[in-house]
Amino acid sequence: MSNGREYHLTAILRRGKKVVRMGANVSKTHPRFTRTYSDGTTGSHMHAEMNVLRFAEPGDTLEVMRFGKLKMAMAKPCEHCMHHIRLAGIKKIRYTNSRGTWEEIRIR
Numbered sequence: 001m002s003n004g005r006e007y008h009l010t011a012i013l014r015r016g017k018k019v020v021r022m023g024a025n026v027s028k029t030h031p032r033f034t035r036t037y038s039d040g041t042t043g044s045h046m047h048a049e050m051n052v053l054r055f056a057e058p059g060d061t062l063e064v065m066r067f068g069k070l071k072m073a074m075a076k077p078c079e080h081c082m083h084h085i086r087l088a089g090i091k092k093i094r095y096t097n098s099r100g101t102w103e104e105i106r107i108r
């Protein structure tokens with residue numbers, strides 16, 4: 001935890017058994033990603049998912065892992081990322097939940 005954030009989020013883009021790209025959440029802002037959250041706050045950081053999506057090809061799998069200070073935490077992609085995940089043609093998303101186990105979303 002060297003970056004001072006509450007958690008680390010890592011996204012892994014897979015094509016078959018091959019890891020195409022790994023990305024992490026960064027606090028660097030980008031105007032394109034400015035958004036308003038449901039609680040009224042705004043944020044413009046690039047999510048880990050967004051870091052790897054530009055390398056995605058239709059049919060790829062996206063894995064998102066979130067590490068809290070002490071344990072794994074829910075890493076389900078937010079609605080904003082889900083939109084871009086669909087646009088990228090991702091077919092399967094795996095993410096860690098707060099129990100540290102994997103959950104899966106399949107996109108048709």
Ligand SMILES: [Zn+2]
Nearest residue numbers: 047077078081
């Ligand atoms: Zn997101």
